[in-house]
Amino acid sequence: MLDFKLSKPTAEPEPAETFHIPEPADGIYDLIILGGGPSGMTAAIYAGRAAIKTLVLAGSMPGGQMSNTDTVENFPGFPDSVKGAELAMLFQRQAERFGARFALETVTAVDFSKRPFTIRTDMREYKARTVIVATGAVPRLMGVPGEKTFFGRGVSTCATCDAFFYRGKKVVVVGGGDSALDEGIVLTRFADQVTIIHRRDELRATKIYQERAKANPKINFMLDSVVDEVLGDKTVTGVRVRNVKTGETTVVDTDGVFVYIGMIPKTEMFKGQLELDEWGYISSDENQNTCVPGVFVSGDVQDPYYRQVVVAAGTGAIAAMEAEKFLGEYPELDGPEQLLYCPDPEK
């Protein structure tokens, strides 16, 4: 377990192979990327190579969801798989090599109604000619009684972080997708028993995960089942589980509840500024344009379907190339003003 990761910006790389871009003199960045996951960092690599003055507001966790994924097996170029945390570090190192600046600040508000665009973080305010929104998604919670009460005291959405606390204990994992099964397998390294609770009669996860989970003697399944309540005293003691076919309710004793039932896009701060679909995802055209010219979107925040590192990276690259094109067409602080609105801004 003793490894030493350097996930922070380390140092200026060798001058021969780096492109150092200073903080803009007028305080206005050419491009600000909101989000430091695979999509934001890929956009930063492309923008840096195009010599665009780029700032990445990476939020609290550079690498995004990638960082709390144990192992990534399907990112091309890593035939023996790669730790999510390590992949995140490699993305960041590559972006920094091309001069992107990173700030571990969380965006709290934006103003896309006039140029340059304004971005406010928990610490300060920034101005930018173009913006790429790559804020990603956060774990969805079940919304049942007890879940919030016991969050951090038995309820978790990060097996990588918290598995250790369940050595020799019993846990349940809620969900039936890749994350649920993969993290369920991670939990068996510590926990004695892992029960996977899934609402349908078959799992949604990729076959390879299903086979591994089914072959693991510590894992058992409760299908057609949902959690109605998280029970506990000071910490979690159990979950009330309902069979959706029979309606029968049982209490399952458990010390921990790991929730992997999908994601919610982080778009609260864009309401009234960008067009969102009914699920909260940002709408865009095939070139990653949002309804505000100069504001682009990439990654999971606009992707309800695939949610893969490689796809997020791909749309990040497109967004950066489109931003470069936009900056070429509107080198001054202008832009197509007449289009600076979104359909149904009240929505």
Place this chain on the structure above:
Amino acid sequence: MPILDDDVRAEVEKFLEQVEKPVKLVVFTQEFECDYCLETRSLVEEVAELSEHLTAEVYDFVADEAKAEELGIDKIPAIAIIGEQDYGVRFYGIPSGYEFSSFLHTIHLVSEGKSELSDAALAALAELTEPVHMQVFVTPTCPYCPQAVVLAHQMAIASPMVRGDMVEAMEFPQLSVKYQVMGVPRTVINETVHIEGAAPESMVLAKVQEALTGAAG
């Protein structure tokens, strides 16, 4: 055998070029070295070698009791990071995994004697009249944790009233039980108030106020 391999050593050395003022890394271990005490001491000694401005000091928790008391060290392995003054910045347990970056980041901040907090936060911290003890529980595999650790350390640097500890939960299971740590990061403020997860600066400050007013009332 060295703790850091050559690649990491080279990267750390580059990073430490930013450190331009003296910083002491004071490590506490004991003769019969505890779990990870040996590794923590080796890590500190190896890192200190990589910058002319860093020095490692090694103390025995038992034999050098007076020194431990002076620095408020109550468990080992422990590292106190001391710059121009002792800001109250501590690491309990080995800073490995993600916490290695917290360790380096904190060394840099201590060398400057300056936090990167917002003006509003600095103003709020300047008002503090009572001691604030922040213990941030972490695991080395937690990507959210460094933010919470570095924030606590920055608050310690910014205010003489604040002490900031990283506590590696796996090495101090009795404290994990005491403070009911079942998820990380978990920040315990003055024993009474706690924060789950990596909270933004403003929320942490509000929790500090809560801890202080709770104590007063």
